[in-house]
Amino acid sequence: MATSTSVPAQAGTEAPVRTPGGRRWGRLVGRQPIGFLFAAPYVLFILAVFAYPLGFALWMSFHDFFFSAPGVAVERPFVGLDNYVTVLGDPDVQRSFRNIVVFLLINVPLTVALSLVLATALNGAIRFRTFFRISFYVPYVTASVAVVAVWLYLFNTRGLVNEVLGGFAPDPSWLVNSTLAMPVIAIYVTWKQLGFFILLYLAALQNVPKETYEAAAVDGATKVQTFWSVTVPSVRPATTLVVLLATITGANLFTEPYLLTGGGGPDGASASPVLVMYQRGIEQGNPDVAAAIGVVLVVGVLVISFVNRYLLERD
């Protein structure tokens, strides 16, 4: 059905006369130009701390770039795709990308499942609800360095976990086992970030109409059926957000392999692309190669995010 959007001039009022230039300006700034003023600080912030460095990194990745003292005349020739060829042919970089895929495959589904289940539980009328909410949130706001030290004590060869497992403890132990190091990091990050994602789901659950639950109850649905048929579909926008955020933060993994496994050990089994970027760019003085790794990572995360959105938002 076609609808008219034209608004007739009211009686007694005269429509303002607009020049073509004025119309263009009006279209550009909208009816409330002052909105630009309010948005400006954030736009400037984004340009300064996000867009400019990203653009500069992109430029670096196509040049022979190294850090130098200011005011020094330095040749930085355009090298085309050389840095990308170096990056894509580097076994350490390839391994770091494989590692991060393993990480995401464990971390993202686990994050979504645990945070949704726990948020649903915390949204219900349970005892000590406030205590549990705080407990889940505390790891998120605690400094990684402090929490990593606790996990080192838990998961080292003579740690509490192996003491409990006794003869079932893995050999080599968790953090020096090339198969288990990345999964342990994925579980650690899931646990540490869980509080934040539970909060997102709790906020989403507040908006689910009670009537839908009442209707399900009238229809005789069990709690599990209600969860699958009412809760999960109702919080789907939040799930999209959780998946995207978990993917983006997960792809930027650095602190945990740096601290928990001593710089991506054992033997590079837990090295992440960002850790390799740090080694190449900051430690070894090859920011151009590091920038190329960063660009590849950004593109990869964008692709994964688009796929996630497509899968999660389609009807």
Add this chain to the structure above:
Amino acid sequence: MKRIVPAGLTGLVLLAGVACGGGGGESSGGGDAAAATGPIDIWYSNNQEEVAWGEAMVEAWNAENPDEQISAQEIPAGQSSEEAIAAAITAGNAPCLIYNTSPAAVPQFQKSAGLVNLDEIEGARAYIEERTGDKAEQYVSPDGAFYQMPWKSNPVMIFYNKAMFAEAGLDPENPPLATHEEFLATSRTLVEAGVATHAIWPAPSSEFFQPWFDFYPMFAAETDGSLFVEDGAAQFAGEEGVAVAEFWKTIYDEGLAGREAYNGDAFGDAQSAMSTVGPWAVAVYGEDIDWGVVPVPTSAGTPAEEVVTFSDAKNVAMYTACENQATAWEVLKFSTSEEQDGALLEMTGQMPMRQDLPGTYAEYFAANPDYEVFAAQAERTVEVPNVPNSIEMWQTFRDAYSESVIFGDVDVQEAFTGAAEDVDGLVGQE
């Protein structure tokens, strides 16, 4: 949200164009700065003993030079000193002098145009060579100039816990640690006796500098002083290098060293009976542990007085951001004078890199015999090679060492040969 990504990419393209305009430009020129005098800034290490020495040295200089005052501070906190210094060079706010410049980082700092060529200062080269002697040659850059002043070394030796050795039935005064075989047998005895979790526990982590405390000292000893890279070619994949690597591999394979990093100080916490240390360890463990010290082992059991090791030196460099370089040079000479070197030795236990150290400070070593063996060892040290891509080279080696020696996933010779080819390529680049 749908509009964010296209908008971001548009911005990215626009800003990339802006960024292309960055960098380059004319040099600010150092001609005026080279002759200028006036106040200067310096940084020194943050360990308690060096801070005390630094403060005393600055006080002594400032008392005599009211127009050329020194402002001193510890190196700003960072993941490492090298990162803090590299950031300062790039930002243009490096101080005049840094008393903790790692020789391994010098090629990178030099490439960044962050270091002053000391050869351009009248009399500087002669001063360095007269003070340090033949060893100074190791600190010359590939272009033939000095960009660092050799300052102090911490020759790496084996510290051991006498009480643990005695408990395991070993002679604590003359422990059998001279050859690889003796070292292995002693380590097995220690672990089997249950006196320590591991016989020795060097960090098994992958940082580029870790070879300086496990492989490189023993490689230097085994080769009687060969550098890691000589004449543009890696030396570690030869017979001696592989022998040292196989020695360490046996240690790891038999559980005599830990494949997992210890969360603390394994030697200090009595979790290991031995440790690779420099003379700084005397002050750190001196009162808590009844310790002994021996040179690093070799396969043939080189006499102790002939064993060469890694110097673990830290040097002083002058940075191009310095506006009063004439004063900086005078301060550099003052702080490395015989008197100040003596003060450094007394206050930190670290070995100034000057000729005939035991003879120059005979009185001190007579009064502090604990340090005498380190002073003798300081006469026989090798440095990291001063080559392009130095840190990338060490990381390449560490990765090969990690996969073949520590974790045993790859054959040692195969891993070392591959790493040597990579290193040859790296040091051959400009």
